[in-house]
Amino acid sequence: MDLAIMLPIFTSVFMAELGDKTQVATVCFMAGGDCSKTEVFWASSLALLLSTLLAVIFGAAIGKVIPPNLLRVGAGVVFLVMGIVFLRQALKPAITAGEG
Amino acid sequence: MRVKSMLPIFSSVFMAELGDKTQLATLLFMAGGAATAMEVFLAAGAALVLSTFLAVVFGAAISRVISPKTLKILAGLAFLGLGAYYIFNGALA
Numbered sequence: 742m743d744l745a746i747m748l749p750i751f752t753s754v755f756m757a758e759l760g761d762k763t764q765v766a767t768v769c770f771m772a773g774g775d776c777s778k779t780e781v782f783w784a785s786s787l788a789l790l791l792s793t794l795l796a797v798i799f800g801a802a803i804g805k806v807i808p809p810n811l812l813r814v815g816a817g818v819v820f821l822v823m824g825i826v827f828l829r830q831a832l833k834p835a836i837t838a839g840e841g
Numbered sequence: 842m843r844v845k846s847m848l849p850i851f852s853s854v855f856m857a858e859l860g861d862k863t864q865l866a867t868l869l870f871m872a873g874g875a876a877t878a879m880e881v882f883l884a885a886g887a888a889l890v891l892s893t894f895l896a897v898v899f900g901a902a903i904s905r906v907i908s909p910k911t912l913k914i915l916a917g918l919a920f921l922g923l924g925a926y927y928i929f930n931g932a933l934a
Contacts (some may be wrong), residue, residue, distance in 0.1 A: 751884040755892055758863050760866035762923055771897050774913065776850065780847050786889070788852075792864050793856060795859070795870065817930075819924070821928070822924075
């Protein structure tokens, strides 16, 4: 392995990810307080590592199998549901025990 | 660790990352041919894991400063924003 080749990959991906939507989502999941640090870290890290693995293995083929638009809409729906769930939990009186 | 509470985190981050700029960057580095698959995977993977670590530390830190209820409302609104953004982008692109 050549560190001189890896360094620009590391720095550009790292800089691009700072403040990016997936990192903001991770901050939100952590701030939501439902999950421990370990849970959020591993769930988010595994998701990003798997997507990196897919990027490496399948390369451009992914874009041909699943339209990027469909993926964005899918992620958008999940985020909307999370938003509704978080707001409901925050704004509802804590009478409904056993929920969630 | 509870798999049930980790699943929504995993699935939303995973789907949001597919086709995202960091994944496209990884694709391009791979397509460039200068680096091996292992080099690209480890370099990009380490960058994303480090940024996730920072997000967890930052998220935990602000949860000590701001009340859980306020944070949950803010996080909920942020998720609504993210969701609208993704659907808008996906539907119009």
